[in-house]
Amino acid sequence: MEGRTDARLDASRLESLLESAKLLSASLELDELLKHLLRTVMGRLLSLRGAVAIQEDGGLRVAHSRGVTSLRPGQPFNLADAAEAGLTMTFPIGDAAAPAGLLALSPSKRGALDASENDFLEALLGLAASSIENARAHRQVLVANRALDQKVQELSTLLDLGRGLASTIDVDELASILLLTLSGRFAVRRHALFTWKAGQPPIQRVKGLEELDPVALQEQAKTLEGAALRDGLLLLPIRASAETQGIVVLGPRALKLPYGAADLDFAQGLMAQAAVAFENAWHFRDSLFRQQIEQELALAASIQKDLFPKRLPALASTCMAARNRQARQVGGDYYDVLKAGPEVSLLCVADISGKGVAASLLMANLQATLRALLSAGPPITELASKTSDLLYASTPASKYATAFFMKYRPETGACEYVNCGHNEGIVLRASGEVELLNATGMPVGLLPGRKYAAGALQLDSGDLLCLYTDGVTEADNLKEEEFEIERTIECLKAHREEQPETILDRLFEAIDTFAGGAPQHDDITALVLKRT
Amino acid sequence: MSTNFRIERSELGGAVVLALDGFLDAHTAPQFENAISSEAEAGHLHLIADCRKLSYISSAGLGVFMSFIEEIREKGGDIKLSGIEPKVYQVFEVLGFHELFDIVDNVEAAGALFDQGSRRKD
Numbered sequence: 001m002e003g004r005t006d007a008r009l010d011a012s013r014l015e016s017l018l019e020s021a022k023l024l025s026a027s028l029e030l031d032e033l034l035k036h037l038l039r040t041v042m043g044r045l046l047s048l049r050g051a052v053a054i055q056e057d058g059g060l061r062v063a064h065s066r067g068v069t070s071l072r073p074g075q076p077f078n079l080a081d082a083a084e085a086g087l088t089m090t091f092p093i094g095d096a097a098a099p100a101g102l103l104a105l106s107p108s109k110r111g112a113l114d115a116s117e118n119d120f121l122e123a124l125l126g127l128a129a130s131s132i133e134n135a136r137a138h139r140q141v142l143v144a145n146r147a148l149d150q151k152v153q154e155l156s157t158l159l160d161l162g163r164g165l166a167s168t169i170d171v172d173e174l175a176s177i178l179l180l181t182l183s184g185r186f187a188v189r190r191h192a193l194f195t196w197k198a199g200q201p202p203i204q205r206v207k208g209l210e211e212l213d214p215v216a217l218q219e220q221a222k223t224l225e226g227a228a229l230r231d232g233l234l235l236l237p238i239r240a241s242a243e244t245q246g247i248v249v250l251g252p253r254a255l256k257l258p259y260g261a262a263d264l265d266f267a268q269g270l271m272a273q274a275a276v277a278f279e280n281a282w283h284f285r286d287s288l289f290r291q292q293i294e295q296e297l298a299l300a301a302s303i304q305k306d307l308f309p310k311r312l313p314a315l316a317s318t319c320m321a322a323r324n325r326q327a328r329q330v331g332g333d334y335y336d337v338l339k340a341g342p343e344v345s346l347l348c349v350a351d352i353s354g355k356g357v358a359a360s361l362l363m364a365n366l367q368a369t370l371r372a373l374l375s376a377g378p379p380i381t382e383l384a385s386k387t388s389d390l391l392y393a394s395t396p397a398s399k400y401a402t403a404f405f406m407k408y409r410p411e412t413g414a415c416e417y418v419n420c421g422h423n424e425g426i427v428l429r430a431s432g433e434v435e436l437l438n439a440t441g442m443p444v445g446l447l448p449g450r451k452y453a454a455g456a457l458q459l460d461s462g463d464l465l466c467l468y469t470d471g472v473t474e475a476d477n478l479k480e481e482e483f484e485i486e487r488t489i490e491c492l493k494a495h496r497e498e499q500p501e502t503i504l505d506r507l508f509e510a511i512d513t514f515a516g517g518a519p520q521h522d523d524i525t526a527l528v529l530k531r532t
Numbered sequence: 533m534s535t536n537f538r539i540e541r542s543e544l545g546g547a548v549v550l551a552l553d554g555f556l557d558a559h560t561a562p563q564f565e566n567a568i569s570s571e572a573e574a575g576h577l578h579l580i581a582d583c584r585k586l587s588y589i590s591s592a593g594l595g596v597f598m599s600f601i602e603e604i605r606e607k608g609g610d611i612k613l614s615g616i617e618p619k620v621y622q623v624f625e626v627l628g629f630h631e632l633f634d635i636v637d638n639v640e641a642a643g644a645l646f647d648q649g650s651r652r653k654d
Contacts, residue, residue, distance in 0.1 A: 149626045153591075160590035164558025177558045177592060180565065184595030187628055189602040207599060254598070255628050 006116075013120040016040060020124055024131035028138040030054075034063045037093075037103065037128045041121065042066060046109035049086055053077035054093070054101035054132065063101070077102065091121060094129025101132065154266050157185050161270055165277035169284045171195075175203050178274045182250055185270075186234075186263065190251030194218070195238060197245045200282050209233075209251055221247045227264040227271070234259050236267055240275040297329045297357070304330050304360050307367055312337050315345060315410035317461070321500035322349075322527035325471075325508065325520070332359025332401075333469050333523035334366060341377045343411050346370070349467040349527055350403035351422065353443075362399050366391065366444075380407050384418040384441060384452040391445030400445040404437075404467050413459040413531055418452045420444045423470055424485065428492050430462025436485075459531045464496055464503075471524035475511045478518045483511055492528075500528040536560065539567050544643045547578035553585040556593035565596045568611075572600060577609020580642040584615035589623055597633065610634070612642040 023036055034052045042050045049067035053060040060077040068085040071077070079090065082104040089107060092099035103125065113121070164177040175193050183191055190208030196218055204214060220230075221237050221244045228235045238246035248271065253259065259267075312320050322335045332352035340346040350366060352359045369390045373383055384405055391401065402422040408415050418440050419425065425437030441452035459465060468488070475483040487510065495506045507526055537560035540551040548571055556564060571579055581597075583589075601611055612634040616624065624630050636642050 146626070149622070153623065153626050157591040160558045160592060164561075164592060167559050173562065176562050176565070180561045180592040180595030180599065181558055181590070182595065183598040184591035184593060185627070187594075187598055187632065189598050191599075208602060254632050257628065 010116065013044075013116070016044060017120065017123055017127075021127055024127050025134075027131070028135050030132065030135040030139065031063070033128065033131050033135055034101075037124070038064055038066060040124065041091075041103060042105065044120075045089075045105060045113070045117075047089070047105040047107070048109070049106040051077070051082065051085075051087060051104045052093075052101060053104070055099070060102055067106070077104075079104075091125055093125045093132065100129045154185075157181060158269060158273070162273055165274060169281045171200070171203060171278065171281045171285065174274065174277050174281055175205055178248065178270070179205060179207075182236075182248065182267065182270065186250060186259070186267075187254040187257070188250045188252070189254065192249040193246065195246030195278070197278075197282055200285065203246070209249055212249060217247055217249070227268045229259055229264075234264070234267065236271045238271060238275045238278060240272075240279040245275070245278065300357055300360055301326075301329045304363065307334070307364055309336055313339070313345065315408075317413070317532050318408075318410050319500050319530040319532060320528070321504050322525070323504045323508065324523065324525040326523045327471070327520045328355055330357055330360040331355060331523035332363055333471065333525040334363045334401075335467075335525050335527050336367065336370070338370065338374055340374050340407055343409055345408045345410065346374060346383075347406040347408055347467065347527065347529070348403065349422070349469060349525060350401045350444075351469040351471075351523070351525070352401040353399055355523075358399070362391070362395060362401065362445075365394060366401055366403075379454075380405055380416050380418050381452045381454050384420055384444065385450055388420070388442075388444035388446070388450050388452075389448060392448050395445055397446075400443045402443045402470075406465075406467070408459075408529075413463075415457050415459055415465075417455050417457075419455070420452065421446075423468060423473060426466040426468075426485070426489060426492065427457065427459070428464040428466070428489070428496060430460065432493070434489055459529075461531055463531045464492060465529040465531075466492055466526060468526040469523065471520075471522040472507070472511065472526055474522060475515055475520070475524065476518055477514055477516050483514050487514065500530055503528050537563060539564060541567070544580065544639060545647065547580050547643055547646050548576045549580045549582050549639055551582040551585065555588045556586060556596075557588065557590040558592040561590070561592040561596050564593065565599065568596060568600050572604055572607075572609075577604050577607050578646045579604065579609065579611045580639055580646075581611060581613045582615055582639050583613055583617070583620060586617065586620055589620055591627070594623070594627060594629060597629070601632070610646070612636065612645055614639050614642040 020040055024033055027033055038050050038052045051062055051065035051068060051071045053062050062071045062073050062075050062077045064073060065071040068087065070085050071081065086106045087104035089105045091103045093101040093103060161181045165174060168174060179191050179193055182188065192209045192212055193203060193205040194214045194217060195203040206212065224235060224237045232252050234250040236248040237244045238248065308324060312322060324333055324335060332355055334350045336348045338346045348370065352362045352366065369387050373386050378386065403420045404417065404422040404425055406415055406417040417437060419437055420441050421439050421443035427435040427437065437455060440455055442450050472488055473483055473485050491507050491510045492503065495503045504526060511524065537554040537556055540553065542549045550567055568579065597611060604611060614636050615638050616635060624635065634645055636645065
């Protein structure tokens with residue numbers, strides 16, 4: 001009888017051990033393991049109360065208890081408390097010297113445990129110890145995996161932001177992408193972004209942080225080395241070079257999560273990328289702006305080119321050529337040959353004060369004025385005074401023009417001129433004699449109500465007339481010497497037998513040779529007329 | 533890139549359903565932001581993001597949810613998410629979004645939550 005009972009008990013022990021081995025090795029859930037252990041042992045020993053404690057944070061803590069309310073899960077476990085609760089039997093889980101935990105039970109209803117039962121318990125607890133280790137290792141792997149997931153997420157965030165930033169050069173869009181990415185990454189609902197890049201429109205994006213003072217932030221940003229936490233806000237300076245160009249402010253994270261050191265590092269990485277993108281976008285905006293100006297200048301230049309006569313009219317007994325070379329894209333010199341009545345032409349060479357777009361606008365103005373006045377066929381003195389008054393009325397006082405107007409009758413060679421503060425006209429007679437046509441009045445547009453005197457002369461066969469601007473006579477070389485009227489006359493004399501077109505070639509060559517590589521400061525304009 | 537992401541709008545009871553289709557990344561997030569923003573401005577505060585066809589979400593995409601949730605909840609509304617694919621759900625989980633938002637299996641369940649007046653507190 002006794003033997004059969006023993007045999008059945010042995011069999012049940014083996015069965016229980018086998019079942020436990022299966023369960024314990026299959027489960028990686030620590031809680032499940034411990035509950036199973038407690039259940040199994042209490043069942044086998046017929047104990048009514050029990051508790052299992054495991055090593056945690058350097059001490060034993062209650063993991064589960066049954067039938068004892070005084071031992072709550074999570075609280076530190078000590079033998080005295082357990083004994084008081086009636087748990088007088090204790091078994092170490094695993095190596096007795098450094099147990100993974102402890103099993104405490106009320107006395108067995110089956111009385112004292114025999115050797116076989118002790119062996120069984122020892123085997124079961126040994127099994128449990130290694131399973132607890134496994135479960136713990138598994139838990140660590142899970143934690144590590146989670147950290148890894150975070151890292152993967154960080155990397156993909158960086159990558160995604162990089163792609164997003166690269167896809168646009170629009171500064172406002174960059175600000176959106178950056179704020180969305182940071183808000184998503186840190187689960188932040190309140191954020192702000194300010195920039196103060198010189199020469200660029202500032203960006204101010206604020207959501208839920210309206211109390212921030214951008215001016216104070218800009219001051220504060222100067223003192224920041226990198227990402228910094230202030231009053232629960234994360235401050236992230238936007239800085240691609242030495243200077244801080246802006247700042248991102250993130251509000252507190254949801255779920256009351258803190259910003260850790262790793263978060264700051266990560267945010268700083270994102271910001272470095274974003275700062276470069278902002279720099280690029282700003283730079284792009286700048287060069288786009290410059291490009292636009294250049295395009296507009298090119299357009300102005302092409303419009304101005306159309307203001308010059310495409311070819312000079314063919315006049316009886318006359319060979320004529322004129323040329324203009326601008327110092328900049330658009331200039332302020334002007335020449336024209338206009339019909340001023342039956343068998344009368346108006347020759348005009350003018351130099352508008354200043355350079356660039358403003359001068360070119362005035363030039364267009366001058367041309368329009370001349371054409372409008374000419375239709376009424378006024379005397380040349382009236383043409384000059386009316387031109388002066390109209391220019392004076394339509395431009396600031398600092399804008400004026402020197403001009404040479406000459407009425408020329410091709411049939412007879414008779415000329416009448418007004419020199420409005422302009423360079424002397426040069427007449428090279430067939431005899432070799434030189435006459436200079438001096439100023440007969442003030443520049444046009446300088447003062448109101450000016451009267452002009454006219455000069456007259458007769459051009460005969462073989463005579464040569466040259467009208468020009470100060471770009472010719474004041475062309476300077478590297479020694480800052482000027483070309484002067486003497487060199488101009490010399491050049492005209494030397495080539496007077498050539499056609500006007502060729503004479504202009506020689507004149508411009510002479511100027512360039514004289515300048516010897518010095519840059520052209522002013523527009524150069526010359527008109528040459530030869531009487532045949 | 534913009535062709536990789538589409539939003540389809542429909543209504544379910546009193547709620548507006550925004551069905552997200554494709555890649556919600558830094559590049560496409562502004563599109564989604566505009567969509568939510570115009571719903572909020574129009575006073576549509578019961579919003580359901582139907583994520584069945586959402587194949588990818590980046591931090592910037594999550595940022596859109598964060599950017600509006602406070603304002604919408606303050607006005608008594610909510611954004612609920614439904615039908616998130618496991619791969620996409622992982623991203624929500626890693627960053628803790630599943631604790632901030634009601635995430636349910638399908639649009640109908642999200643609608644039912646609105647009908648019950650339930651709203652997640654955090």
